Amino acid sequence: MKIAYQGEPGAYSEEAIINHWGDKAQAIPLPYLQDVFTKVENGELELGLVPVENTIKGSIHLTFDLLQERAVLIQGETILRITHSLIINPETKFEDIKKVYSHPQALGQSRTFIEKHGFEAVNTYDTAGSVKLIKEEGLTDAAAIASSRAAEVYNMKVLAKGIETHKENWTRFLIIGKEKMQPTGRDKTTLLFIVEHKPGSLLKALHAISDQGINLLKIESRPLIGKPWEYIFYIEFEGHERDPEVQLSLEDLEKVTTSIKILGSYPRA
């Protein structure tokens, strides 16, 4: 089974695929998040795995925007603990390190460690890509910040593990495909809606869910393009779209919204 992800080999997304599917999966790296949606949308690859939320950084806006634009469905989710390592060329000495290369988010999440050692932080496009970079350039005065797996992938040395400031660092990934999932009894549903731009309309929409005793898990808003200061709301709640109480909720939601798109009902992680 081939599963598309964004990033270089050794990326956290690739690790999430291996953790979730084990040997059954072949992870296919692609340069952009848009590419993952495109390959799944046009049927070239059956599944894709995309990050949707990190417990430090928050929601990944681009994923929400692409879920709205593209003809794909959420088929599942998986959660990965993010822990950053300091990675070097095997011949590099700790006292020679002057610069650390990584994606701005990983640098930000490791700021306490970087400042303690007086390293200069250098932004790159990707965590695993920065390991590839210091290997290809043969840098011995620099380190990269990425997963320990990235060090394995590129045959590099892990000098320090768990260098992130906040340990409660988790990323939730969505599995996207073209198929609707069957109810399992432990599901969640993600959908988006647009309400009329008038007082109380958001609250009415949330009531459509809560009045059936359904537990709202998350709410996110994104701008409605072309309508300044109006929003598309994304909600996640417990239950499957085929559950009777969810069907009643959806009927009520139809009445108080101008647009609804069910992005998927799928087993909870």
Place this chain on the structure above:
Amino acid sequence: MKIAYQGEPGAYSEEAIINHWGDKAQAIPLPYLQDVFTKVENGELELGLVPVENTIKGSIHLTFDLLQERAVLIQGETILRITHSLIINPETKFEDIKKVYSHPQALGQSRTFIEKHGFEAVNTYDTAGSVKLIKEEGLTDAAAIASSRAAEVYNMKVLAKGIETHKENWTRFLIIGKEKMQPTGRDKTTLLFIVEHKPGSLLKALHAISDQGINLLKIESRPLIGKPWEYIFYIEFEGHERDPEVQLSLEDLEKVTTSIKILGSYPRA
């Protein structure tokens, strides 16, 4: 009056300061958004202007996070229409342009124009900074995407105006300071709250506002650091914290939240 902003001279934030205050203001450029909060927090500068939301890109997360962390208050807001220009060195010929330099957001917002002309997009850290870059490097095979004002600031030539794909492109900026504003009769209030992690708690909090007939304008969530899948909610609503109905709302909100921070009541733009 000195007002801090993040960016290079010619940045959209500087333009927003000039539009809002005219000749009365001296705009002070600083490298990072954190610096703007720091200078205001420690009293070195009286006011700062920070972007909070764009009608294409959505909310600026870092601004919300800094409003939560820092001891500043919102004293006002101002809105700027964002329109991008293609800017070149005066001796550059249109047919020689191969690359366009700008911040990834400006490049993304001008993608239709860039693709139509077959330009190669090159990411930089700043829109106005990319004008400065092609000037200092004397590039005649490249252009920058920034505001027309940036072209004036650096004595460069505007080759095309309004190259953004979506014309409804506006950025809302907050004015931050240390003082509470008096009610004007046309105010809004921004606050953050945290609720207990149990079903229905967000809805109860929103009811505290709506039950007094107060109009909710915006809701945003950010992760609660250290508590995976829990959130800090930011809301904006009509009215001033000294208005009787807002005071009643705040009393109700106290009862259903574990934490509240009023970020400011200020005149609406």
